[in-house]
Amino acid sequence: MNAETNWTPDQPMVSATDVHKSFGELEVLKGVSMDVMKGECVCIIGPSGSGKSTFIRCINALNDIQQGSITVEGQEVNDPNLNKLELRKKVGMVFQQYNLFPHKTALENIMMAPVKVLKQDPKEVEDRARELIKKVRLEGKEDNYPGELSGGQQQRVAIARSLAMRPDVMLFDEVTAALDPETVKEVLVTIQQLAEEGMTCILVTHEMGFAREVANHIYFTDRGIIVEHGPPDTFFDDAKDPRTKEFLSQIL
Amino acid sequence: MMVSRWIAGLPWWTPVAILALIFAWPLTAAAQGKFTYTDAMGELFRWMPFLLTKGFLFNVIISFFAMGIGTMAGACLGLAQISQNPATRNLAKFATQAFRNSPWLVLLYIVLLALPFEIVIFGIIVPVPDWMKAVIGLALPIMANVSEVVRGAVQSVPTAQWEASEALAFSRMQTLWQIILPQCFKRMIPPWMNWYAILTMATPLCSLLGVEELITLSRQAMEGSDNHPELLVPFYGFAMLIFFAYCYPIARWTISLERKYAVKL
Ligand SMILES: Nc1ncnc2c1ncn2[C@@H]1O[C@H](COP(=O)(O)OP(=O)(O)O)[C@@H](O)[C@H]1O
Ligand SMILES: [Mg+2]
Numbered sequence: 001m002n003a004e005t006n007w008t009p010d011q012p013m014v015s016a017t018d019v020h021k022s023f024g025e026l027e028v029l030k031g032v033s034m035d036v037m038k039g040e041c042v043c044i045i046g047p048s049g050s051g052k053s054t055f056i057r058c059i060n061a062l063n064d065i066q067q068g069s070i071t072v073e074g075q076e077v078n079d080p081n082l083n084k085l086e087l088r089k090k091v092g093m094v095f096q097q098y099n100l101f102p103h104k105t106a107l108e109n110i111m112m113a114p115v116k117v118l119k120q121d122p123k124e125v126e127d128r129a130r131e132l133i134k135k136v137r138l139e140g141k142e143d144n145y146p147g148e149l150s151g152g153q154q155q156r157v158a159i160a161r162s163l164a165m166r167p168d169v170m171l172f173d174e175v176t177a178a179l180d181p182e183t184v185k186e187v188l189v190t191i192q193q194l195a196e197e198g199m200t201c202i203l204v205t206h207e208m209g210f211a212r213e214v215a216n217h218i219y220f221t222d223r224g225i226i227v228e229h230g231p232p233d234t235f236f237d238d239a240k241d242p243r244t245k246e247f248l249s250q251i252l
Numbered sequence: 253m254m255v256s257r258w259i260a261g262l263p264w265w266t267p268v269a270i271l272a273l274i275f276a277w278p279l280t281a282a283a284q285g286k287f288t289y290t291d292a293m294g295e296l297f298r299w300m301p302f303l304l305t306k307g308f309l310f311n312v313i314i315s316f317f318a319m320g321i322g323t324m325a326g327a328c329l330g331l332a333q334i335s336q337n338p339a340t341r342n343l344a345k346f347a348t349q350a351f352r353n354s355p356w357l358v359l360l361y362i363v364l365l366a367l368p369f370e371i372v373i374f375g376i377i378v379p380v381p382d383w384m385k386a387v388i389g390l391a392l393p394i395m396a397n398v399s400e401v402v403r404g405a406v407q408s409v410p411t412a413q414w415e416a417s418e419a420l421a422f423s424r425m426q427t428l429w430q431i432i433l434p435q436c437f438k439r440m441i442p443p444w445m446n447w448y449a450i451l452t453m454a455t456p457l458c459s460l461l462g463v464e465e466l467i468t469l470s471r472q473a474m475e476g477s478d479n480h481p482e483l484l485v486p487f488y489g490f491a492m493l494i495f496f497a498y499c500y501p502i503a504r505w506t507i508s509l510e511r512k513y514a515v516k517l
Binding site for chain 2: 060062097
């Protein structure tokens, strides 16, 4: 499919092999491997500080890695000549703190990257942005600034903002962790809808019910390694590793 | 912001106090000489239009030019301070600190002595008058301080904003110009205006270079009126009053803008 890399959709869309990452002396990822197929939804769970954020930030090259390989649609990310901007056009990312642009309205937030980065026609982008607003069920909020929206609403704008780039993969880093319990659901519903539409999703989350229902595969990380992984039913009902069991017993 | 806050916080009767000083001072000396307080005030009023139009106006012009040049150079230096290239960044940091922490008068003298009195551009001889050197000399510390204002404002934007734009495939330059600077531009205005007030009050330094601004001309006017010591306080008091009258509204405006922009974000 892809002329440069010969990647075809039957190969993993995102593939990590033995990824090592250190911040100075501190080794945060100690050999993480994971394959995500096109259309799959993968959840990464694990205690705080185990390197989940660090790992997904490596996928869109916000963090560089010291050793190992990450490919996105066959494109090697751990490559000094990597065109990061081209990679990031394919990989959308949503953050825990939404990080909307506070000086732009909801609609402008969504339109900004396609217009400025992809240089698409603003009129056409606006039509699409309005559709995305509808998709995340925020009709009427187009002209509101982020400061005027609730956390859950801001997070849905952030999701729409990412989707406006028409990415092939979406990364979600604890996107509901900063939200009130009542608004968590509205964001999760949006993500579930995306996953059902066939978007390839990699989520870091503490929402076990959601993970069980939506994920195709679950990875449990602890201190920079993947301790255990498997399909949701096996993972939740039949965890083998004592660290997984302990974590699940605390959180469920 | 200290200067603006102090000036803006002065009570309404400050100019009255300065005036009172101007009027009261000659009384103490009046007994001794024939040159009275009325004479001194008469001299001041006679010279006043000249002092304002030929003197203070020139201070204002110098401050405009120095601020304009200092702002442009400072904006570039400030952006260089956040460059990803370590050589550029360190050089810009060094220049900023060097010019920020040097006495203004020393910078003025260095520029005065270092610059030639004329330069040749494509065979055309362009004279460099002393007032132009004074503008450059004053623009240097302004440049360094504007550089810090820009750096501080850019760094006051959370790094999460950089990451969010990077994740949307914005380049660093696009992020800076489209996302970061629009968010912090307003925050730069009050400190920038504060530096303008400081600069304006520093323009009398140029009199030491022989530039014909308010203080130089006041001195010349006093000489023209036979240098009576009774003239000193009225003339310099008048100069002070003028600077106050010019800087006070700016200071008030600065403080109100600072409040306004502090509420947002
Ligand atoms: N930029 C950084 N510099 C230094 N240490 C970092 C940085 N980012 C994360 N870390 C460290 O890496 C470890 C893993 O962090 P993180 O990936 O955020 O964990 P998680 O998302 O699983 O809670 C933590 O010990 C954290 O302190
Ligand atoms: Mg995290």
